[in-house]
Amino acid sequence: MKTTDAAVGFAKENGERFVEELKALLRIPSISTDPERAADVRRAAEFVAAELRRIGMENVRLIETSTPETVLAPSSGPAQVIPERKGHPLVYADYLHAAPAADGRPATTVLLYGHYDVQPPEPLDEWKSPPFEPMERDGDLFARGAADDKGQVWMHVKALESLFAAGGGRLPVNVRVIVEGEEEVGGEGIAAFVREHPDELRADVALVSDSEMFAPDLPTLCVGLRGMIYTEIEARGARTDLHSGMYGGAAPNPLVALAQIIAQLKDAAGHILIPHFYDRVAAPSDAELKAWKALPFDEEHYRETEVGSTVLTGEAGFSVLERTWARPTLDVHGIAGGFTGAGAKTVIPARAVAKVSIRLVPEMTPAESFALFKAYVEAICPAGITLEVRLIHSGEPIVVSTDNPYVRAATSAMRAVFGKETVFVRGGGSIPIVGDFIRELGTPALLMGFGLPDDNLHAPNEKFHLANFHRGIESIVRFLASVGA
Amino acid sequence: MKTTDAAVGFAKENGERFVEELKALLRIPSISTDPERAADVRRAAEFVAAELRRIGMENVRLIETSTPETVLAPSSGPAQVIPERKGHPLVYADYLHAAPAADGRPATTVLLYGHYDVQPPEPLDEWKSPPFEPMERDGDLFARGAADDKGQVWMHVKALESLFAAGGGRLPVNVRVIVEGEEEVGGEGIAAFVREHPDELRADVALVSDSEMFAPDLPTLCVGLRGMIYTEIEARGARTDLHSGMYGGAAPNPLVALAQIIAQLKDAAGHILIPHFYDRVAAPSDAELKAWKALPFDEEHYRETEVGSTVLTGEAGFSVLERTWARPTLDVHGIAGGFTGAGAKTVIPARAVAKVSIRLVPEMTPAESFALFKAYVEAICPAGITLEVRLIHSGEPIVVSTDNPYVRAATSAMRAVFGKETVFVRGGGSIPIVGDFIRELGTPALLMGFGLPDDNLHAPNEKFHLANFHRGIESIVRFLASVGA
Numbered sequence: 027m028k029t030t031d032a033a034v035g036f037a038k039e040n041g042e043r044f045v046e047e048l049k050a051l052l053r054i055p056s057i058s059t060d061p062e063r064a065a066d067v068r069r070a071a072e073f074v075a076a077e078l079r080r081i082g083m084e085n086v087r088l089i090e091t092s093t094p095e096t097v098l099a100p101s102s103g104p105a106q107v108i109p110e111r112k113g114h115p116l117v118y119a120d121y122l123h124a125a126p127a128a129d130g131r132p133a134t135t136v137l138l139y140g141h142y143d144v145q146p147p148e149p150l151d152e153w154k155s156p157p158f159e160p161m162e163r164d165g166d167l168f169a170r171g172a173a174d175d176k177g178q179v180w181m182h183v184k185a186l187e188s189l190f191a192a193g194g195g196r197l198p199v200n201v202r203v204i205v206e207g208e209e210e211v212g213g214e215g216i217a218a219f220v221r222e223h224p225d226e227l228r229a230d231v232a233l234v235s236d237s238e239m240f241a242p243d244l245p246t247l248c249v250g251l252r253g254m255i256y257t258e259i260e261a262r263g264a265r266t267d268l269h270s271g272m273y274g275g276a277a278p279n280p281l282v283a284l285a286q287i288i289a290q291l292k293d294a295a296g297h298i299l300i301p302h303f304y305d306r307v308a309a310p311s312d313a314e315l316k317a318w319k320a321l322p323f324d325e326e327h328y329r330e331t332e333v334g335s336t337v338l339t340g341e342a343g344f345s346v347l348e349r350t351w352a353r354p355t356l357d358v359h360g361i362a363g364g365f366t367g368a369g370a371k372t373v374i375p376a377r378a379v380a381k382v383s384i385r386l387v388p389e390m391t392p393a394e395s396f397a398l399f400k401a402y403v404e405a406i407c408p409a410g411i412t413l414e415v416r417l418i419h420s421g422e423p424i425v426v427s428t429d430n431p432y433v434r435a436a437t438s439a440m441r442a443v444f445g446k447e448t449v450f451v452r453g454g455g456s457i458p459i460v461g462d463f464i465r466e467l468g469t470p471a472l473l474m475g476f477g478l479p480d481d482n483l484h485a486p487n488e489k490f491h492l493a494n495f496h497r498g499i500e501s502i503v504r505f506l507a508s509v510g511a
Numbered sequence: 512m513k514t515t516d517a518a519v520g521f522a523k524e525n526g527e528r529f530v531e532e533l534k535a536l537l538r539i540p541s542i543s544t545d546p547e548r549a550a551d552v553r554r555a556a557e558f559v560a561a562e563l564r565r566i567g568m569e570n571v572r573l574i575e576t577s578t579p580e581t582v583l584a585p586s587s588g589p590a591q592v593i594p595e596r597k598g599h600p601l602v603y604a605d606y607l608h609a610a611p612a613a614d615g616r617p618a619t620t621v622l623l624y625g626h627y628d629v630q631p632p633e634p635l636d637e638w639k640s641p642p643f644e645p646m647e648r649d650g651d652l653f654a655r656g657a658a659d660d661k662g663q664v665w666m667h668v669k670a671l672e673s674l675f676a677a678g679g680g681r682l683p684v685n686v687r688v689i690v691e692g693e694e695e696v697g698g699e700g701i702a703a704f705v706r707e708h709p710d711e712l713r714a715d716v717a718l719v720s721d722s723e724m725f726a727p728d729l730p731t732l733c734v735g736l737r738g739m740i741y742t743e744i745e746a747r748g749a750r751t752d753l754h755s756g757m758y759g760g761a762a763p764n765p766l767v768a769l770a771q772i773i774a775q776l777k778d779a780a781g782h783i784l785i786p787h788f789y790d791r792v793a794a795p796s797d798a799e800l801k802a803w804k805a806l807p808f809d810e811e812h813y814r815e816t817e818v819g820s821t822v823l824t825g826e827a828g829f830s831v832l833e834r835t836w837a838r839p840t841l842d843v844h845g846i847a848g849g850f851t852g853a854g855a856k857t858v859i860p861a862r863a864v865a866k867v868s869i870r871l872v873p874e875m876t877p878a879e880s881f882a883l884f885k886a887y888v889e890a891i892c893p894a895g896i897t898l899e900v901r902l903i904h905s906g907e908p909i910v911v912s913t914d915n916p917y918v919r920a921a922t923s924a925m926r927a928v929f930g931k932e933t934v935f936v937r938g939g940g941s942i943p944i945v946g947d948f949i950r951e952l953g954t955p956a957l958l959m960g961f962g963l964p965d966d967n968l969h970a971p972n973e974k975f976h977l978a979n980f981h982r983g984i985e986s987i988v989r990f991l992a993s994v995g996a
């Protein structure tokens with residue numbers, strides 16, 4: 027208990043320095059989707075590794091990964107096949123000689139997971155301050171990656187530093203740290219590593235901080251995540267681009283074809299039209315649905331402040347929380363092909379590509395869902411069009427256990443920090459590696475994140491509320507100290 | 512007749528030089544849609560003007576134009592309003608003191624029209640040689656603008672040079688030349704000039720060379736053109752870009768909305784679904800349909816060599832020539848918004864823009880067609896989406912007279928060059944100014960073009976068949992000499 031208080035005290039005294047260090051990490055544009063940023067991505071990995079080494083973690087190293095062959099579809103020109111290539115490295119560190127428990131059982135081992143890569147910052151002109159020049163405004167720190175996930179990775183590192191400082195260079199618990207650099211591109215590298223080297227990440231519990239609190243000041247554990255399949259539908263029509271004056275009325279138009287396909291993927295009420303797509307969808311339990319109804323959620327406030335659209339959309343007959351947490355949904359992220367510059371060009375493009383993703387819920391599987399999707403898209407292919415339907419990446423949906431001592435330790439730690447009981451929610455997004463921890467390692471996962479719903483993840487003006495950065499560090503300090511006690 | 516033969520001889524002797532000069536013009540990237548190319552566009556105008564001056568044309572000058580305020584929609588970020596701005600200049604020249612006819616009637620005045628601006632060259636990586644480095648291969652000259660329309664403008668200029676050379680510095684006919692630089696962006700500048708200064712382009716007949724021959728070696732006059740409306744549909748959903756994991760199932764998706772709208776614009780059989788859209792469509796006469804059936808047209812050959820798709824598409828119940836010449840058609844040219852780079856980004860974009868054009872046929876009008884389109888699109892707008900439907904530019908459909916001495920002079924000129932009778936066809940594309948010549952100036956237009964169906968207009972690897980360049984010059988020499996006689 028003394029160690030805990032000392033560590034919390036250390037974190038408070040050094041809070042400002044922690045923020046300045048985080049800013050330095052945020053200045054590195056570690057955009058994992060952009061091949062031209064590979065050196066920056068590596069620089070971010072080295073930054074994290076250096077700090078883990080400095081605070082006293084052991085066996086700190088970068089683990090190289092490789093990514094299997096992929097087919098990329100640029101917005102114009104032919105598809106490119108990218109051969110198997112070096113991926114972005116994992117950062118690994120451990121501390122595995124904590125004192126055993128009073129009853130002689132070996133010390134608990136906690137696996138801390140986060141990612142140091144970030145989403146592309148586009149559209150740049152909507153940022154109020156540049157995405158890689160962190161800026162504090164009104165208690166928030168604005169930068170790409172502030173909340174997703176560099177800020178939360180830094181909470182882990184700084185909680186460890188505080189515990190080392192309070193413990194005279196020792197931790198009260200065994201810790202492994204794994205920080206990946208490909209979360210935003212599907213996490214192939216870490217998935218392969220988990221499969222091939224399960225012993226190196228063996229732990230009693232995984233603490234994952236890549237999620238958010240349900241509301242400001244409300245400690246939250248996320249106990250379910252949607253999975254996803256991210257696909258590309260490539261449509262080819264004529265051999266080359268054609269002039270719509272001369273060929274309009276005779277040549278197939280891949281953009282029109284994609285629109286016709288997309289319009290048949292879900293109906294106006296948001297119901298996905300792929301046959302058998304809902305066959306495996308498991309409804310949440312009555313208890314879970316009841317708990318969701320008790321959450322402080324004002325649909326009109328959400329529409330107005332978070333979404334900002336005239337109305338909310340989605341499947342009729344389900345609440346917003348059900349629709350975003352427990353129902354599969356389909357979105358289109360971009361349609362490449364033809365001419366999208368200023369002005370007019372009357373081209374019928376030879377090819378066009380739509381990026382379409384579908385969020386999955388338990389008990390759906392990516393493989394079966396993609397097979398159903400692909401078969402349906404091919405079945406509704408318009409005349410004159412040749413299709414290629416590709417799976418770009420995927421992640422399994424998961425539900426995590428809430429009935430274990432780690433969950434109790436986490437809720438107790440957050441009660442001490444926030445003075446409130448923890449709520450259990452689900453998340454609509456995917457953290458593919460969580461499923462691998464559970465399935466491959468048999469490690470229960472705690473999704474304890476400190477972002478806020480309005481943190482603008484994946485969007486312009488991403489931010490992290492700095493009060494939550496500090497409360498996150500204290501919560502993690504208390505959690506690690508208590509599971510080690 | 513002696514003058515004609517001498518001019519034809521001069522053109523033959525100087526043919527190689529004419530091609531080299533054309534290459535110099537083709538090297539200027541006069542892309543009128545691209546604001547950054549404005550200086551190049553002007554350079555092309557000056558190049559044409561200098562040559563007209565050199566060969567002996569008079570009153571050669573650039574006429575400045577202005578373009579009204581437009582709203583541009585870049586592929587990301589907010590729409591931009593471009594205030595009224597300077598447009599690309601017109602090139603004007605004349606020669607108005609030809610000798611009167613033997614019976615004392617004043618000499619005939621011919622207005623020669625073409626355009627020196629070109630389409631954007633994208634996608635660049637599909638060009639076999641760079642678009643602005645003209646290259647001869649197998650009797651074809653490859654470059655952006657080779658056939659559309661710099662090569663055909665150059666036929667006019669070189670026919671005039673040949674007649675000047677043969678006539679000792681005099682022309683056998685009055686000539687006005689007008690060459691515009693905004694044909695590929697809607698031709699607002701010349702349209703305004705025609706309306707405001709009708710006397711300066713007053714002529715007995717307009718010779719327009721911006722079309723093609725129906726088949727190699729087949730002299731062709733185009734007697735009808737489709738009009739068009741080029742539109743943008745901008746869809747807005749959430750206030751900012753959102754993450755599809757967190758908001759998929761609640762936030763409206765403008766890309767999905769545009770797909771749903773586009774899919775409702777025409778049915779799978781190519782029939783446009785906008786109410787009352789076909790009300791004013793005039794069917795071609797029985798005689799015209801019969802003449803079209805007699806044209807050397809092999810649908811399977813066309814599909815295989817020109818379009819290169821698995822099947823041809825378009826409205827059921829109409830032949831390819833009817834569908835592309837005499838039926839309204841709808842195409843989508845590009846859909847901007849979201850993420851179209853390599854890899855995956857799970858964004859629900861706040862806004863997206865589709866570029867949609869509709870080809871019009873007699874007796875449809877752009878204004879009424881756009882009003883019907885806009886009302887229908889707004890009526891089918893999906894929930895949660897706010898739309899803006901904009902008209903970017905438009906052109907009226909036209910049918911030109913075939914019963915006049917100029918048509919007889921033109922067919923006679925081409926019979927002398929090709930040894931064949933001229934066929935009368937229509938074109939699927941638009942040359943908006945032709946309608947203005949007919950309506951505003953009362954000038955009959957002769958659409959005598961020398962492109963070929965496989966010249967790749969508006970597409971990579973645009974070319975001009977050099978034999979047709981030379982035959983075009985000779986045909987124009989013979990035509991001008993005979994109407995002046």
